[in-house]
Amino acid sequence: MQDPHSAHAKSPSRNPAGGSSGPGFPDDATGKSIGQYLIDRLQDYGVYDLFGIPGDYVLTFYSQLEQSPIRTIGCTREDCAGFAADAYARLNGMGAVCVTYGVGGLSTCNSIAGAYAEKSPVVLISGSPGMNERAGNPLLHHKIRDFRTQYEVFEKLCVAGSELHDPVTAFNEIDRVLDAAARFKRPVYLELPRDMVDVIPHISHGFRPIPPQSDATALAEAAGEAATLLASAEKPVVLAGVEIQRFGLQDQLLTLLEQSKIPVASTLLGKSVVRETHPLYVGLYEGALGDDAVTEFVEDSDCVLLLGAFMTDINLGIYTANLDADRCIYATSEELRIHHHHYHGVVLEDFLRELIQRISKLKCNSSSRRVLPAVRAALSGENTEPWRARPKTPISITRMYARLNEQLDDDTIVIADIGDALFGATELTVPGRGDFLSPAYYTSMGFSIPAALGAQIARPEQRVVAIVGDGAFQMTGMEMSSLLRYGCTPIIIVLDNHGYGTERILHPGQWEYNEIHPWRYSKLPEVLGGGVGYEVRTEEEFEQALVAAWADDKQLSLLQVHLPDDDSSVALRRLASRLGQRVRAE
């Protein structure tokens, strides 16, 4: 078993920023093979670990990887490798997954689609048949229809891609594609024919990425208008979304907030973009599905600055949000809109910088400061008394999250799977910035356990807590095997209510399809030869198990928490009510 705390024992020998002229200006490309060049460029972007499963079309590349500074993390399934790479990318800035052709590549479709939807920069590398093997279009194993099929599938799911067929262009293509991942924060696809891996191109190349630039006068007008609106507003508020984290703008956001003293809420997908213990943070905004105090605070605002936030159905409380455009400034990496007019050619990072400059010069209206304490008091009302286990009381999800909330510290990364694991997590206060992960837009069940692997590999010094429903656990929970293999020690909390809790509420009735077969999840450590399992039914048992697991940081812990079939969080009931109306009405 490897020690994850030596994650970067294989530190690259070269400057991560690239050659003397930075990434994209490889002075010493001559003499490298295509595979070697890819390995070096991945490290330029900070990828020191990748996830995957070998197969005969990619073995040559895997052998190069094993002799490189990049660590290969073997997973049990390729979709889990994809989720792990996604979580790694969210924390690290870029991630990579490496698989074989067809059976490997196509097994990652869902994971890559989720990364696309949620803007996670994952590099999917797939081996493929050698160019020399393809003559006459023979029926090679793992081939589906023709040799373009897999590429054409990933054209739909990635922002850029390349089949590295040609030594003359291979290095350029690698640069172009990795640059696209970094620029757009979306997944990309690189296909590596197995007879190209060792080829050394005899040509120098000169890919020059063109950094996006704002139109200077558009930028000035937009920032000026926005600054004026915010400064003169009576009750301004910032709604911060996940792009702030993806594009590394968290420090700038903090500067904006602290200079202007404007309070901030976040979307569900963006939860923890600001550390939730920050004095200006008011909570999660979720339209009619969220806490009333936060909803009123945001919707009562006369100027809402939505920064890097996607307006998804989940984020908007299934379209119950009352955010009229004529009170909003909406700025993302793709769009900038003030009230009903749009600005083009303005880069988000530049907009934020110019806004900060202007805001610091203007006197901001101070009335917001009066409202804030009331909201925060309302939000923290339930937590003024410390949690105490009530004797002989069955554990409920609300009480479980309340107790877990007290346990979190600055080093905890929280990962919530889809279902009440996520909706209940809206009641957590995550102290660490960027330390909350959940696929809260694409909403793919099964994200959390492989994501725990990715997160632990990216951040071996932090503690990972993954909360997952039993239905989601059955999908990918056996990736615990890889957590154990690589010596990771997360705390896994399985919410066991014998079924798909969210669907039960969406479609009430004794539908057999919402039931699942029960597993003894707490026995899995015995099967997997590592970690320790706890079985929890009462509040006392939960507290004991959580405290023991937290103290036992040398082992993986799995808490199987039995919940009544009809137990659910307040947030889920609100959401289900709204979604249920939609399911039935249509």
Place this chain on the structure above:
Amino acid sequence: MQDPHSAHAKSPSRNPAGGSSGPGFPDDATGKSIGQYLIDRLQDYGVYDLFGIPGDYVLTFYSQLEQSPIRTIGCTREDCAGFAADAYARLNGMGAVCVTYGVGGLSTCNSIAGAYAEKSPVVLISGSPGMNERAGNPLLHHKIRDFRTQYEVFEKLCVAGSELHDPVTAFNEIDRVLDAAARFKRPVYLELPRDMVDVIPHISHGFRPIPPQSDATALAEAAGEAATLLASAEKPVVLAGVEIQRFGLQDQLLTLLEQSKIPVASTLLGKSVVRETHPLYVGLYEGALGDDAVTEFVEDSDCVLLLGAFMTDINLGIYTANLDADRCIYATSEELRIHHHHYHGVVLEDFLRELIQRISKLKCNSSSRRVLPAVRAALSGENTEPWRARPKTPISITRMYARLNEQLDDDTIVIADIGDALFGATELTVPGRGDFLSPAYYTSMGFSIPAALGAQIARPEQRVVAIVGDGAFQMTGMEMSSLLRYGCTPIIIVLDNHGYGTERILHPGQWEYNEIHPWRYSKLPEVLGGGVGYEVRTEEEFEQALVAAWADDKQLSLLQVHLPDDDSSVALRRLASRLGQRVRAE
């Protein structure tokens, strides 16, 4: 737990052949909703069970299904549902998988690709956002890029598909797409917006499938030439492939063989297309990778009739086959070639029928009968002595398969996963026609356990034996959960050699990426609350466990067979040697 022996307890009330004019002529379509029509048409094609996982975009359709004669088999993962539907389709003639949008659909990509490659008629049904929800292209959960993305992905992986957007055309589209699945034996895609499920179209329709027809004179010429060549050949042989089983031509094949007395071999993908105990059956033809006696017998022939066989790299022993076109007649559903000339417009079924007619009138050369007994004796040489457990001897894969071979009977369905599970299985004699399943062209690991579910649901009266390597088991083995949930009682044999055995041989050396984390597979019944586990290390233990499991037909049995890391079957060593040359050379 449900009793699989009551699989067809939900028999449809209507004639499975369709309305009074047969499938495609629905006299009573008026008054049915789109969802209901689809449910009825699936039953017309013999689909009485489907596999999947519910989700909010498909719940309305799931509720219709639960109230219909079609049984919904809930799986733990959608890719397993796809494999299960594939196995069901191979045995039943058509299968179906039903999932939700995006997270469900895209999780089936690999399974559907395998069904495409191996000609398995699987119907993929996916829920999707309602038409009314899509206005303005909002960011709905599970959406990837736009509302066409999933459809466009499956355009690559299916032979036909439709987004059922329009009540006016919905019934026609359902008919067209299902007809394509039946005609081409490839997967198809049907997308069902959730607000269309209950819509009752007020329009009659009249899809008329046009059955494929042969050009009569081309057919006569081709059949005449082929019959003459076969009748005058000194040493003719038939090489039968999987299309004979897919297109239901097994009886015709037998007629051809028994009238002409021409011996028959089969490809690996087509193994069991003829029952392997048939007197005319000589064995598996695998080029240089197969048994020498069979290879010589086939390659020594002066007239090889390849019927319904794909010339894949695995089937051809990685292109070691010596089958010159000038000795071959090559007939599939897509091509008819005699020596170097092609015939167009000849349907495989018609060709076979006309060939039988003509052959029965010609006197066939009898010299082949002299060669046959020698080959069969050579093949069965190792089995003339009954297997006896050697005391205190570790079990090897060759000995394991030899003992298993003695256990198989006419009711056994054998499913082999990819790796030595498959290569070792080449040494099995499968008595039942059509009773061997393996993804021997697309070669996706993880097929067998979900396929066992599909097979058991399709054939509850038969015994399923699934042989799977530990690496493949870790991918999908937890679908055992569903096997238990639905009361299935297969025998699962896990070949435990702590790694990816095939890759170890392909790339010798202590590569960490070929290792996997060890599981205590025999303890899984305790975690899953059903079935019984056996741990096997010696020949005696294997015999005891196999006998006990075979007798215990009311429970699922899992045999964890420990094998040395370097043990492998003869066939794998031959294959690996050939593939290894290819991996290193390119």
